[in-house]
Amino acid sequence: MNPLSQYHPRSVYLGTSLGNILIVLIAFFVIVVNSANNRMRVPRPEFLPAQENVTVREGGVAVLPCTVRNLGTKQVVWRGTKDDQFLTIGKLTWVDDNHISLEYSKMQGQVSNWNLVIKHVTPDDEGIYECQITSRKGHTRYVHLRVVGPPISKPVISITGRRFVDLGDKIELKCNASGGARVADEMDWFKAGDKIDSNKYSHVLIEKYKSMETSSFISILIIEHSRLKDTGDYICRSSRNDIASLKVTVLHAETEQKRRGTENGRSQGTYQMKEGGKASSNTSSPSPNVIVILFCLYMVAILWNPHRRELS
Numbered sequence: 001m002n003p004l005s006q007y008h009p010r011s012v013y014l015g016t017s018l019g020n021i022l023i024v025l026i027a028f029f030v031i032v033v034n035s036a037n038n039r040m041r042v043p044r045p046e047f048l049p050a051q052e053n054v055t056v057r058e059g060g061v062a063v064l065p066c067t068v069r070n071l072g073t074k075q076v077v078w079r080g081t082k083d084d085q086f087l088t089i090g091k092l093t094w095v096d097d098n099h100i101s102l103e104y105s106k107m108q109g110q111v112s113n114w115n116l117v118i119k120h121v122t123p124d125d126e127g128i129y130e131c132q133i134t135s136r137k138g139h140t141r142y143v144h145l146r147v148v149g150p151p152i153s154k155p156v157i158s159i160t161g162r163r164f165v166d167l168g169d170k171i172e173l174k175c176n177a178s179g180g181a182r183v184a185d186e187m188d189w190f191k192a193g194d195k196i197d198s199n200k201y202s203h204v205l206i207e208k209y210k211s212m213e214t215s216s217f218i219s220i221l222i223i224e225h226s227r228l229k230d231t232g233d234y235i236c237r238s239s240r241n242d243i244a245s246l247k248v249t250v251l252h253a254e255t256e257q258k259r260r261g262t263e264n265g266r267s268q269g270t271y272q273m274k275e276g277g278k279a280s281s282n283t284s285s286p287s288p289n290v291i292v293i294l295f296c297l298y299m300v301a302i303l304w305n306p307h308r309r310e311l312s
Helices: 009-040 253-266 288-303 306-311
Strands: 053-057 062-064 067-069 076-080 085-089 100-107 111-118 127-133 140-148 156-160 164-166 171-178 187-191 205-211 216-223 232-238 243-251 271-273 279-281
Touching: 053 062, 062 140, 076 111, 085 100, 085 111, 111 127, 156 232, 156 243, 171 187, 171 232, 171 243, 187 216, 216 232
Parallel strands: 053 140, 164 243
Antiparallel strands: 062 111, 067 111, 076 085, 076 127, 100 111, 127 140, 156 171, 171 216, 187 232, 205 216, 232 243, 271 279
16 A cells, blocks of 8 residues: 555645745744844944035135034044144044134934134144044045135225315325235226216326235326316225225415415514615504594694683
8 A cells, every 4th residue: 555645635735835834934034133133233424525625815714524424422533634633522622722623513314514613724724634433444534724825904995195285286196905805806986976987077087007016906096287176075996895085175276375365464563674774664554543543632632732721
């Protein structure tokens, strides 16, 4: 008798089904365990793209960027490679230097900024700086700082020239715009709010030039023969909208003569020696009022004379 005939076909089918179920359960268990492990795994920290070359003018503020994602419990450290010195550790400034600080900000998606700030930059600050994530060997990014000079001064504009001129004399005003990040490109003149051009002011000459040595823009306004109507407020305005003003007054000739007459009047009453040794007085003749008063006094004296009464 065949031994296999002892097994019923139904029992063979049942055993195969149980085996398949067991395989499915094992596979499901493996998937659950792997999924749990993936959820428990901490993502690795990484640097996000940022500027690697920073150029700042001497005296300015340098901001060296360093952006990290998934930092977790790690720390960010800034180090100067020139002197191999730690500058910041985490949010703490490590060096005793008031012009070095850390600019920290937290963003969405486990992203944080750890920017190194250097104020009042000098040429000695130029070099390579290292932003590093602790506990990860070789997890470093470098930022190169370049310092250019000289420092930028504040924009300054001024007008120089005579405030008072005699009628017919020359008027010459000089406007100088200097300082700032760049030299002005143009400059305009105004009188009482009206722009001075060759059409309206044909007697006015304007010269302009740049001085690279002093980093300034200079414009000179010239009126060879001044007129009374040239009196007024003169304004110069640069292309950077810097403004300066100066009031010019043209003096009339009669005003000048009166001024001289007053000075001569003060000297009247002095004496000068003429030829022959006789002194002459520059005093003016008595006024008519004085003559009338003297005549009246004389008549009163005659009328009240006592000898005249006795004769009568």
